[in-house]
Amino acid sequence: MSMTLVNAKTYVARVIGGAADPNVQALAAEAIQRAYLEWETNKFWRFLQKDTTLTTAVTGVTATQSVAVVNAPTTGAFDFVNVGQTVTISAGTATLAADTTVSSYTRGSDGVITSITLSNSFGGTTNVNATLTFSANIPILQGTQEYNLPADFSAPFSARLLTTPRTLTWRDQRYWDRMIVNQATQGTPAEYTTYNPYSDLTQNYGTTHLKFDVIPSSADTLILRYYRKFNTTATTLDIPDAYLYHFLDTARRFILETKLAQDDPAAYMASVKESEQVIRADDEEPTDDADADTTMKSQYEMGSNNRPLWTNGDFDPFRY
Numbered sequence: 001m002s003m004t005l006v007n008a009k010t011y012v013a014r015v016i017g018g019a020a021d022p023n024v025q026a027l028a029a030e031a032i033q034r035a036y037l038e039w040e041t042n043k044f045w046r047f048l049q050k051d052t053t054l055t056t057a058v059t060g061v062t063a064t065q066s067v068a069v070v071n072a073p074t075t076g077a078f079d080f081v082n083v084g085q086t087v088t089i090s091a092g093t094a095t096l097a098a099d100t101t102v103s104s105y106t107r108g109s110d111g112v113i114t115s116i117t118l119s120n121s122f123g124g125t126t127n128v129n130a131t132l133t134f135s136a137n138i139p140i141l142q143g144t145q146e147y148n149l150p151a152d153f154s155a156p157f158s159a160r161l162l163t164t165p166r167t168l169t170w171r172d173q174r175y176w177d178r179m180i181v182n183q184a185t186q187g188t189p190a191e192y193t194t195y196n197p198y199s200d201l202t203q204n205y206g207t208t209h210l211k212f213d214v215i216p217s218s219a220d221t222l223i224l225r226y227y228r229k230f231n232t233t234a235t236t237l238d239i240p241d242a243y244l245y246h247f248l249d250t251a252r253r254f255i256l257e258t259k260l261a262q263d264d265p266a267a268y269m270a271s272v273k274e275s276e277q278v279i280r281a282d283d284e285e286p287t288d289d290a291d292a293d294t295t296m297k298s299q300y301e302m303g304s305n306n307r308p309l310w311t312n313g314d315f316d317p318f319r320y
Contacts, residue, residue, distance in 0.1 A: 015252045031254035036230045051225040063094035063130040068121040078113040080151045084139030094127035111198035140220035147210045152228040156287045163220040186217040
């Protein structure tokens, strides 16, 4: 029952009688994009869960003979790459030695990875349309505290070390700033956070990084389970069949609100205010990791400091 984007625009446009109108079709396309954004900010959807156990391929790469440096074929194409990942190349004129890994990467001033350096140079002859495939999971290196996340990462679900088996707990950076005096110590990570050191408005796609509470003292492998972003540019809607028409009706609501903005601006502004509340809540909840909220808090932090700890008989400390 999956629906193509073309048919989805027609369905959405039909609610205001504009299925054959190119201008209304354009409004429908905008409404579908807005529906994706609303669904992504309203809930952590189980159907978007995935993990890092699959390899990742990058196409359109120029593999230059006798050169180990590879430029990103498109902006952000290598933003998920981590040092230590193994790399293979598809069949073609260029070759790579077995067990080739990523040795380093270079970022631009906005944080985007512009190139990577491999542990071996390409053999064979130059291939201007190669496909590089990067190994699954995230290799953890001794002395490296920060790592790149998958390109489609939206929010964390859980994380686990495999070599030294341990399930990690998500924390906000602020918690570490309050509790850990020396954040340059080495050890076995027990907690992690996700953040973007370059901020969303200065870096391509607002790419998020992963950071441990301590600097790893030994090599390991991290498996990350996470919520991916919606694929908003797919030719078929990125929505399960069970939710398809609920999603489309959300898009219809947006196209009706666009019409409402002309007919009843006051009512439209009220709906905008409600949307602002949703965005504020989403910004405060980067994860639904259940362990993230199990830290011990004071009564003041819990908002329960507005009453006495005990009373003596009928004495009422608040009667005045």
